[in-house]
Amino acid sequence: MIAFWSRMALQGISRRRSRSWITIGAIGMAVAALTFLSAIMVGVNDAMIVNSISVHTGQLLVRSDKPLETTARWAEMSEFPRGMKAALPRLSAPVMLVVDSKASPVQLTGVVPERERIVSAVPARVVEGAYLAAPSAGAEILIGAKTASTLSVKPGDALNIRLPDGTTRPAKVVGVFRTGIDRFDEGMAYAHLGTVRDIATASTTGDVAVFFETGTPDEEAADIVKPLLREGERIAPWKALLPELDQLTQLNVVSMTIVILLVVIMVAAGISNTVLVSVMDRHREFGILKAMGVTPSELMTLILLETAMICAGAGLLGSIVGALITCAGARTGIDLGRFTSENPHFVMSGVVYPRLTWQMTAAPIIAVLVAGMIAALWPARLASKRKTADIMRMPT
Amino acid sequence: MISLENVSKSYGNRQTEVMALKSVTLDLPAGEMILLTGPSGSGKTTLLNLIGGLESPASGHIRVCGIDIDKVGEKQLSRFRRRNVGFVFQSYNLLNDLTARDNIRLPLVLNGASEAECGNRSEELLERLGMTRRADAYPVELSGGEQQRVAIARSVAHRPQLLLADEPTANLDSANAASVLELLREIYRAENVTVLLATHDPLLVESAKRKVFLKDGSVMKTEGLV
Numbered sequence: 252m253i254a255f256w257s258r259m260a261l262q263g264i265s266r267r268r269s270r271s272w273i274t275i276g277a278i279g280m281a282v283a284a285l286t287f288l289s290a291i292m293v294g295v296n297d298a299m300i301v302n303s304i305s306v307h308t309g310q311l312l313v314r315s316d317k318p319l320e321t322t323a324r325w326a327e328m329s330e331f332p333r334g335m336k337a338a339l340p341r342l343s344a345p346v347m348l349v350v351d352s353k354a355s356p357v358q359l360t361g362v363v364p365e366r367e368r369i370v371s372a373v374p375a376r377v378v379e380g381a382y383l384a385a386p387s388a389g390a391e392i393l394i395g396a397k398t399a400s401t402l403s404v405k406p407g408d409a410l411n412i413r414l415p416d417g418t419t420r421p422a423k424v425v426g427v428f429r430t431g432i433d434r435f436d437e438g439m440a441y442a443h444l445g446t447v448r449d450i451a452t453a454s455t456t457g458d459v460a461v462f463f464e465t466g467t468p469d470e471e472a473a474d475i476v477k478p479l480l481r482e483g484e485r486i487a488p489w490k491a492l493l494p495e496l497d498q499l500t501q502l503n504v505v506s507m508t509i510v511i512l513l514v515v516i517m518v519a520a521g522i523s524n525t526v527l528v529s530v531m532d533r534h535r536e537f538g539i540l541k542a543m544g545v546t547p548s549e550l551m552t553l554i555l556l557e558t559a560m561i562c563a564g565a566g567l568l569g570s571i572v573g574a575l576i577t578c579a580g581a582r583t584g585i586d587l588g589r590f591t592s593e594n595p596h597f598v599m600s601g602v603v604y605p606r607l608t609w610q611m612t613a614a615p616i617i618a619v620l621v622a623g624m625i626a627a628l629w630p631a632r633l634a635s636k637r638k639t640a641d642i643m644r645m646p647t
Numbered sequence: 648m649i650s651l652e653n654v655s656k657s658y659g660n661r662q663t664e665v666m667a668l669k670s671v672t673l674d675l676p677a678g679e680m681i682l683l684t685g686p687s688g689s690g691k692t693t694l695l696n697l698i699g700g701l702e703s704p705a706s707g708h709i710r711v712c713g714i715d716i717d718k719v720g721e722k723q724l725s726r727f728r729r730r731n732v733g734f735v736f737q738s739y740n741l742l743n744d745l746t747a748r749d750n751i752r753l754p755l756v757l758n759g760a761s762e763a764e765c766g767n768r769s770e771e772l773l774e775r776l777g778m779t780r781r782a783d784a785y786p787v788e789l790s791g792g793e794q795q796r797v798a799i800a801r802s803v804a805h806r807p808q809l810l811l812a813d814e815p816t817a818n819l820d821s822a823n824a825a826s827v828l829e830l831l832r833e834i835y836r837a838e839n840v841t842v843l844l845a846t847h848d849p850l851l852v853e854s855a856k857r858k859v860f861l862k863d864g865s866v867m868k869t870e871g872l873v
């Protein structure tokens with residue numbers, strides 16, 4: 252019997268073509284807009300994560316109890332497994348940079364420059380001089396803009412690295428970077444991995460920042476890395492390393508969900524009105540059906556089916572349109588630089604690539620469908636409860 | 648077949664109350680064509696609606712096809728109408744979204760008839776109407792007379808025991824009215840259905856054998872009924 256009522260509903264929709272299209276168009280437009288907005292929100296989150304993790308942590312960090320061995324092994328890796336973009340081994344030691352009477356404490360981080368260039372934000376953020384090149388005879392060092400001004404040094408100048416035990420090593424400044432994040436600009440300095448290995452002490456730490464293709468789920472990333480781990484090495488995902496960023500992206504999802512709900516409530520009001528008008532000028536039709544023995548609940552089924560079909564059609568159409576707009580936007584990227592240039596979560600770039608996720612694509616469709624049914628309930632009930640005799644006595 | 652016992656029906660509230668039917672007692676035999684007549688406002692439509700279970704009486708008992716219309720609920724009334732009753736109203740009887748053929752098929756489908764049954768029966772009726780070629784037309788594409796004829800075919804498609812027709816010719820010119828009545832008679836003869844026909848067409852009343860005269864909600868007299 253449900254097949255029969257579906258056929259009736261479809262017939263009703265197709266016979267009132269222009270009205271159906273207007274309704275489908277209106278709901279579809281809302282769904283398309285929500286789909287695109289959601290995709291931008293996902294893109295903003297992607298950008299924030301990519302920007303933030305590219306400064307240091309990667310999508311996940313491999314921590315190690317034996318920093319020298321771990322960084323050496325990962326540095327030798329000639330090829331990365333599928334899905335992995337790069338693994339950046341780093342050794343870190345707390346040192347004091349000294350020039351004449353000026354001193355500045357930094358975390359001296361030894362890196363593999365050609366690896367860093369693939370994904371790290373720092374090489375792209377060199378404002379004076381150049382990033383670290385291939386290892387040379389003397390120790391080279393890249394310092395943050397704030398450190399540079401504290402020490403009043405510029406690329407080409409010499410300085411001394413003073414170790415915790417009081418000994419010093421000479422080094423040459425090759426470049427100055429500015430990320431916009433104070434913690435890095437005045438607390439970090441970069442050198443070749445070998446330079447830091449040479450001065451390693453018990454307090455030297457080591458880890459490997461691992462980067463993956465955009466959109467790789469965290470569990471999948473962990474699964475790729477797991478087989479490469481040795482004893483004493485463990486995975487720290489970015490969510491644990493940057494909890495404030497994790498919260499910020501969750502906040503975005505919540506805000507978007509609220510926007511979806513609000514829009515859908517407005518759409519539902521529109522649907523309710525449309526169904527009401529539609530059942531009002533079909534009173535005669537419903538009266539005839541009831542005179543033929545159609546029960547009130549069957550009549551309600553018919554009206555709700557019509558609404559469901561319109562909502563489902565509109566939802567589908569809307570998300571296709573939304574997806575197409577998203578694809579167009581994703582091709583070029585949307586430059587939000589004007590709104591993000593001072594934002595530490597957009598260190599690298601303010602270009603956002605809208606991206607569709609299953610959840611955020613399905614959410615508007617399901618929301619419209621559910622809201623549409625609820626919205627149609629009252630007018631459908633009204634129509635089904637109306638007395639047949641009264642309807643049939645009305646002149647047409 | 649149809650029996651009414653002291654049936655009364657009123658409309659409106661206490662101040663505006665109109666007694667549409669006053670203590671009507673009637674016994675109508677099965678398989679006959681019975682005319683219901685009387686001046687406007689005498690209660691013809693009300694009586695048909697009560698018998699068809701579209702309205703419930705204020706008091707009294709109504710029994711149709713073995714069912715106590717005044718006692719059963721909405722759902723059973725729907726089922727009763729679906730199986731046993733066909734309605735023809737004054738005008739605009741058809742569902743505008745369905746073609747003539749689909750209108751005729753509708754009561755069959757509602758009663759769970761098979762695809763083959765629906766097909767056979769609707770073609771048979773369309774042929775009787777002489778409308779086989781207009782079968783795929785929508786109601787708006789049909790004349791008033793054609794619409795009424797399709798409505799009559801639809802009302803008997805599922806072979807109900809009872810056909811209730813409320814002034815089916817009132818909106819038609821005399822030629823169309825005549826052809827609709829001819830069809831009604833033909834179907835009554837062929838289908839062995841009880842027909843209750845409300846009209847105030849004096850010519851029609853003249854020609855009928857069995858009739859009930861209503862006035863101000865009461866039965867004035869009957870003819871041809873025992």
Ligand SMILES: Nc1ncnc2c1ncn2[C@@H]1O[C@H](COP(=O)(O)OP(=O)(O)OP(=O)(O)O)[C@@H](O)[C@H]1O
Pocket residue numbers: 641644658659665666667685686687688689690691692693694847
């Ligand atoms: N819904 C209603 N509310 C109030 N009064 C009503 C209603 N329906 C019918 N009536 C009244 O009930 C009485 C009987 O009406 P009914 O329609 O049965 O008469 P009828 O014989 O069919 O008349 P007609 O020949 O004009 O169709 C009339 O006085 C009418 O005004």
Ligand SMILES: [Mg+2]
Pocket residue numbers: 691692693813
């Ligand atoms: Mg009447």
